[in-house]
Amino acid sequence: MAVEITVYDVSENVRDRLAENAADRSQSLDDYLRQELERLAMTPSVKSLVEEVRRRKEASGASVSTSEILAARDADRA
Template sequence: MSVQITIRGVSEEVRDQLRVRAASRGQSMQQYLRGELTRLVAKPTVHEWLANVRTRKRLSKNRVTTESILQARDADRK
């Protein structure tokens, strides 16, 4: 089920730029904005991404120490 969203207080410059971007894709502004909103929510926020990384790290049995990283880095320098 779709719903309507109203955004107030958008400057004319922003509206005009959105209209230009939509036209360059051969879309109405409504089609363009719908696609952009869909694309926006498909990506996790920084907080969601970081929480996911922390969860995977916590669940992982592999632990890499700073010392082992530095040893591996310096291995070919000798």
């Protein structure tokens, strides 16, 4: 079920830029904003990405020391 979202206190400059972006894609402002909101909603947060990396690291049981990381970095630079 679709719902309405209202955003207050958006500056004219921001509104105008969003309208330009929509026009560049041959979209109405409503369609452009809907698409951008859907994209934003589907993008994982930094927090969830970090949690996923930690979960995978713990599940793998792998461990790499700081000195090993720095040695690999330095080897790539040589």
